Amino acid sequence: MIDSTSASRAEQITVQHSQPTNPTVQMAGITVEFPGVKALDGVDFRLFPGEVHALMGENGAGKSTLIKALTGVNPIAAGTISVNGSSMRFNGPADAREHGISTVYQEVNLCTNLTVAENIMLGSEPRRFGGLDWRTMRRQAKVYLERMGLDIDPSSSLGSHSLAVQQLVAISRAMVVDAKVLILDEPTSSLDTDEVEQLFTVMRQLRDDGVAILFVSHFLDQIYAIADRITVLRNGQLVQERMKDQLPQRELVSLMIAGTSDAQVSRANERVAVTERAADAKPLLQAVGLGRKGAVQPFNLDLYPGEVIGLAGLLGSGRTELARLLYGADKADVGSIKLAGEPVKLRTPRQALGRKIAYTSEDRKGEGVIGDLTVAENIILGLQAARGWIRPLPTVKATQVVDAYIKALGVRPANPNALLKNLSGGNQQKVLLARWLATAPKLLLLDEPTRGIDIGAKTEIMNLVSELAEQGMSVVFISAELEEVLRLSDRIVVMRDHEKVAEIASTPEVDVPRLIEIIATGEEDK
């Protein structure tokens, strides 16, 4: 690669990069609006030929929106797109593809029931006598496959191949139209190390052929292995565009997540005192070598009663996946869980619930609250589920429980019969919490409980969490905001690239920059 050549050549390349004459794609001042939100706010973005350009950002930063704005899936409210110097607006992936901009998505969007050859060639298939020329089609497909280093039969059905091969077939398809621009949206999330390496080989080859590649991945190591240039987005705005060599990992991570905090929350003196664990304390839950392929590398973790464990890490680092393993929402491939010393098998959320483990999903809308039910109904849902459907909750008891939690958590409006969908996000979150608290859990897994809610509600929820811990509950707290994790946690587990890389006590010396460093480098000790 570049670094192996002489210094003067490297310099030349840098010069060439820093004074780019004509980018293949130039997006300027792109604004995309969804009802009530500005998903992108005046973002500039450039793609140069012969370059791998990584687009980085946390959830909601606007990465996919930018890609969709480019390919014409999302309409643009303001801004211009020019391709090879001429102004362009595409009206969909197919249109963009015809103009040499091909997209390969995270989930392979090909038809598994068709043959490999068809998946590559359909849309620009060779014809003979007015019909498809299968023989030529297979032969041409073979050529594209060989460019990817794939030796598979073009007439086999796509579904008979592994995801990695399907991914490469998708890229082959992208190349058929002589793509000048290749967009790879998290292509590596389902690939193993060898397969990623094979993909990178292909990417380098395409780059050297002059293709402009836009690469999205949550894996920092992969970004640094392949990217030439990095653009960071945050909250729909451009933070920075820089050459990879001039952007150390630590700085990248802080660019991605810094500044999202609110002064009100980050005040260090608000940090909850670290609970001293008694020397003879027995862990409530022990995870031993627990892991799931493609989700979390095997990890050990002990959870003690009265302790708050914070999970820190970037989006896609495996925070949620870890929590879901503990809850039994996903099945572990390896390892075991001991609950109060007893080995248990948690295969379903119901079993976890029976063992007094509760989990609030980060996807509040999709997996948690039921908007068309009332506040009261949402609260007693968990309690009722734990009792089983045969024994309905007595009305008097239900009313008592509901009233108690509405008061304790300060749900507003304090009306048990209000439809949940009419409450604000923060109050919905409180109701969700109430639902699980009503089941009197010993272990509470909170996945992003503070996301998308206002600052007042955030503080209330966090205070509640620390009160619960004081009462002896064991809490796992996941948040994208490091200040929150620092403030609440007794211990902090750092996740990186689907691996638990560190477990540290939340001492006063540990601050946000320190956490960022661990997230960026994956190393606990300097």
Place this chain on the structure above:
Amino acid sequence: MSILSETRKSAPKLSLDRRYLPVLGTVVVFVLMLVIGGARYENFLSPAVLSNLFINNAHLIVLAAGMTFVILTGGIDLSVGAVLALSSVITATMLNAGIPLSLVLPIAILSGSIIGLGMGVMIQYFEVQPFVATLAGMFLARGLCFIFAPESVPIRNEGFVALSSWGVSSGRWRLTAAVVIALLVVAASWWVLHRTRFGRTVYAVGGGEQSATLMGLRVARTKVMVYVISGTCASLGGILFAMFSRSGYALTGVGMELDAIAAVVIGGTLLIGGMGFILGSVVGVMVLGLIQTIITFEGTLSSWWTKIVIGVLLLVFVVLQRILTLRRN
């Protein structure tokens, strides 16, 4: 890289066969029935019986061909029986009103295309469930039949009679015009499904509509077109049925849409779409026809046994498909 490619090399050969597995199953059943029938009854394997198998079912072959397109996309068309009746009634009444054959036939065929187009637009652009949209189409077509002619209308047009009695025979083998038309439809369907981008898009839509869209294929147009094709096939089937019965009657083809669906499913096409072959559907029709023939030959059995056997066969084939798809995942 070489390690990767080598391990992947061996896999496809086996799976290639699996695509043909349901169809092979149908062919095996068909052959088995021929063998059993041939062993049990005299004259069962005679050219006359086998010719009649095609002659009696020519209209159903055409219906099944159209239905194959729809089911391959993962849809369903319940209107074909009623559209068949409508087209036969239109043909009969218009011919009897003295309108020339060269005008009547296109109009009758077009009636099915238009109903199909309407249903396709409802399904694609108004996102109505195919089941509901085609159910509406079924009631509409059936009701229209009675507006044209509530009673059975015998056809006396000379040209039409000549066409329906035209045939080629060699020895005791016989081919009627209807059979020739049906086989031409099958050949055309095969060509369209396997040799055109439209045909491959039909498969792609059945395999995954969103993927097909993202691949840049014309999904919307294709989904509308399959209902137009199915409607057209149904009205063509109506003409074939009118040739067969020399009449048009509003109550013909009641439940025939279910026969067509049964034939397609027994022929190995997956109801979820994306997998199946037109020739399988033809064999499926033949299997249905053979069941009827065997029960006729048996003599003592009530004709309701046809339904019972079809029911059992359907069940077996659907379970077989399910097992296949489950294993695929």
